[in-house]
Amino acid sequence: MSKYLSKRILSSLLAVAGLFVMVFFLARLTGDPGHLYLPIDAPVEVRKEFSEKHGFNDPIYIQFGRFLEDLSEGNLGYSLRKERPAIDIVLEAIPVTLSLAAVAMTIALLGAILIGSLAAYKPNGLFDRISRVVSLTAASAPDFWLAITAILIFSVSLGWLPTSGIGGFPYWIMPIAILVIRPLGLLVQVVRGSMITALSSDFVKTARAKGVKENKVIFKHALRNGLLPVITVAGDQAAAIANGAVIVETIFGWPGIGKLMIDSIMQRDFAVVQASILITAIVILSINIIIDIAYAILDPRIRHK
Template sequence: MLTFLRRRIVSSALPLLVVVLGVFALARLTGNPASLYLPLNATAEMRANFTAKYGFDDPLLVQMAHYFGGVLRLDFGESLRTGEPAAAMALRAFPATLQLAGTTMLLAVVLAVIVGCWAALKPNGVADRISSFVSMAAASVPDFWLAIMGILVFAITLGWVPTSGVGGATSWILPIATLLLRPFGVLVQIVRGAMVSSLSEPYIKLARSKGASEFRVVTRHALRNAAAPALTVAGDLTVSLVNGAVVVESIFGWPGIGKLMIDSILQRDFAVLQAAVLLTAVSIFILNILIDLGYAGLDARVRPAGRRKKSSRAASVVVAEPKERKIHVQTTP
């Protein structure tokens, strides 16, 4: 298992390095922050002082060296907007995104397992057809359109939930419902397909012939073997939730890492943007490692074959054959 973990960490380190370089380069393409933070009638001297204060007049390689040095020290500089440390702002916003993504995926997995198992009991039946239609429709609805329609219908027209913010339990309903549909739709199809395949295996027929209840057959035998592909897809969907909650957080005013990224891009706050993107990339890196470990725990075939331990002492059995006896027979004449 340690060899498998080491290989996954090494193979995932290169994409993380690409993300670090990419966020540095793309942030500089948004323009000079001096044109945004200084007034329109700012003189050339004022612009020069501003760029020199924050190091924007240094050569690009020098800025990159300072950036990598700060990454190694976990120091991303200060925010141009508030003057706070950029790392502190990113760490303060990240738990809100984790709470939203974690709650959404927990509900999506539970609902998908229930619906997928229910549909797999009778393939091509009424329940299977209804669940297939609902899951495909849920997986196809765009998040931004669903969020806008949810605000229009349930917040503005009916007034059941607030339009944005984190003011109570009701403020969680629309963001979670918006993010829930797509993972639910995808997972229902994965769980249903894996369960249909597992329920047709010979060991399921053997369990049923021994008198096992249908609930035990589904939960203890079929679902355990069908969990490996569902776990992989659920992990990928969780990564997409953490990485793709930018639109939903911006629409609902959710104080997470996605909204912080959008605000940093609009305000050209390079330090906060770099800290937020790197924190998200590291969290996705860790999440992928945990997914691989969970998959390896469920399916031993993905683990590297371990070395068989040889016993230091080989047991040997010595069989002693009886010695041949010579019998002398004397005869008398």
């Protein structure tokens, strides 16, 4: 298992390195930050001084070399907009995103296990048919459309919920609901299919023949053996929720890393863009590694690879 995890960690680090290099060069294709941070009528000397101060007038390969040197010292640069270390700004925003994503993923996973298991208990029954239609619709709905529609209905028309910002419980309802809908719909389908297979297996028939209560048959015997494909998809959906937070945070004005990333791209704050993407990539890859560990624990065949 240690050899398997070592390979996964190494491949993850290579992916982060490749992503970071790509982001560095793509960010600089957005243009000269001086056009945003200096007045339109700023003299040429002032623009030249600004570029020299921040190293934007150097060839791109020199900028990249300086960036790698700073990175080796743990320095991800300074924000042009806030004149603070970029990593400090990102670390202030990431807990907001993680808390939002953690709550949304927990609700989606628990809800999917309950709904999918009940749907699998009587395949093609009324509850199963309804849950399939609703879950397929939920899995197909785009986040941005759901978010805008929710604001129009619950904030503008009914006035029940705030449109944006972060605060008490009402501010959490719509962002979490939007992040939950798609993964919940997909996970319900996965749990249902996995549970149908597990409930038709020999060990479940044996448990029923021994007089085991039906709720234990479903949620203890069948569910435990049907969790492997669910864990795999849950890991992908956890990463998708982290990515979806970019849209949700931007629409609802949440001060998380998603909104910070979009704002920094628009403001050509290169250091913050790079730090945001680096931390986000590390979080997503860490989630994938944790899922791999859980999968290896549940499936002995993986432990010996």
